[in-house]
Amino acid sequence: MSLDIRTIADSDLTDWIRAVFTGFLRPQEGVEEEAEARRAGIDPDRTRGAFDAGRCVGTFRSFSQELTVVGGAAVPADAVTNVTVSPTHRRRGLLSRMMAEDQARAKERGDVVSTLIAAEYPIYGRYGFGPATWASRWRIDVGRAGLDPRWSGPDDGGRVDLVDGTDVRKLGPELHERLRARQHGAVDRDERWWRINTGDIRLPSAPWKEPFHVLYRSADGRVDGLLTYSTDDHWTDKQPHCRATVSDLVAATPAAERALWHFLLSIDWITEVTTNFRAPDDLLPLLLPDPRAARTVEAADWLWIRLLDVPRALEARTYPATGSLVLDVHDPLGLAAGRFRLDASPEGATCTPTTASADLTLGMTELGSLYLGDESAVRLTALGRVTEERPGAAALADTLLRTPRRPWCPDVF
Known part of the structure; x- marks a missing residue:
């Protein structure tokens, strides 16, 4: 059996996306549309496939990234993603070959580290990656939390405002750079990230539901925080049981972080909040009068790092x-x-x-x-x-x- 590992050509992209869907157990519908939507965000020279008789059976992609290290400096990183091997071709060394090629090229480029988010824990240690950050998600019982339900805004002279995706694309990048300058473990977000996460670019594999966006402005008018969340509309027996799910909360100051959580937890009808993946020593749950109202629903390794230099x-x-x-x-x-x-x-x-x-x-x-x-x-x-x-x-x-x-x-x- 002839197995060919190489960087992909533009004509391979649909087949490559189909292999990604196969590896992650996603339905095969919409592969062509997904390939077209993702084409502009994929560098073929950093995208590898394993091909068996012309069919893609393994995938691997990397892209340029900056990682903030302790003290605030940013180092160039080789970010690894879209790693799959089809179930018909496991245990043949395909990932090892693709990984070795990518890491050698990353070192030649002068990248200092390589990064990834591991879908499975046992895989990446054998290539020199180690879990360097962890993350937690909380589910908060709003009624038990003990915050003042009559809260009407920050008491530090700041304010919170609802905005739309256009405002987020305009103001979010600078805010995130301020967070990244002080948060070791954070990575950069390019323009395409902001367009995808505000619905300006839509991927068939991630149906878009318009969320709510909230900005926190300090007393001097500076944007110090951004919250993005979605809600459901669930009532029983004329009583609200609405849930809010946080997809992003970026804060450049503790005051902004506290104000945005307080805002979300004071919205009428919301009885439960589920957070995004937060730092394991996040201000939650200790900013709540009753920290037991925030229950950890997931805690696991997150960003993995291997040093190249x-x-x-x-x-x-x-x-x-x-x-x-x-x-x-x-x-x-x-x-x-x-x-x-x-x-x-x-x-x-x-x-x-x-x-x-x-x-x-x-x-x-x-x-x-x-x-x-x-x-x-x-x-x-x-x-x-x-x-x-x-x-x-x-x-x-x-x-x-x-x-x-x-x-x-x-x-x-």
Whole structure:
């Protein structure tokens, strides 16, 4: 059986989309329309397919992205998405071949990291990816939450206003960039993202229902927050049981975040709110007088990272203390392995290859999990996934790498 892995041509796109639908168990209707709607957003040179006798049986795509690291710097990333292998062609190494090709090209381009959202947990560790951020969704019983139902607006001089998609496309990008500048784990959103998520571009696979958009403006008129949500219209026995579902909440200040949640939880007839995927240490549920009104309905790994350039990655982020570590890093793809000395301080960091004895020995997967400050080297050492070659090295790694607030990626891709 002849299996050909290559970048796709424009004429392959419909067949490639059909394979994506097959891999994600989606109905096959509307493949041609989906291909046409997505054509402008797909770079064929970064889109791979596995073909068997001309039929696409595996898919893989990447695109350029920027990832905010600890301290607010943005590093170039290779974002991986649309990864599938058809059930007829599993266990033949197709994903491994496509991944190896993509990651090698990403390193050649100078990308510092590679990112993805993992549909399945066990797959990506073998390629050096580690879960670097986690996310939680809450379901809030509005009546139990204890907020003042007579709330009529922020008490800090700010205001909330309903707007439409045109306003969001105009004001949202700058607001999101402000959030991204301070939120490690966040990624950039291009113009196409804003057009799709305001209904200006419509994909057949995601039927559009016009949501509500709300802006929070501070006392000086600056747009500091954006909330997007949808509602249902459910009543029983002349009593409202309406639910609101948040699809996006972007806030550049805590005041904006508090005001937008308070606004949503004070709308008449809404008795239940389900959030989007939030940071696991989000202000919810503690901004509620009764935090038990917010029940966690999902908590899981979210953004996965693998480092493609260890020195550049470690030099890009900031550190709260002064210290030095020698890291012996193993890489299953052989792209970024080596022994590196990290000399870090609040004033900056250098990371260089070294022949000195290692303080910690770890895989690229573990380094990816540690990179944004969410995971603990001490915990990974206890699990046997990091080897402490010098007593106290894992604790020092935690001192240098961990962050007061947890990283968060607001987006899926």
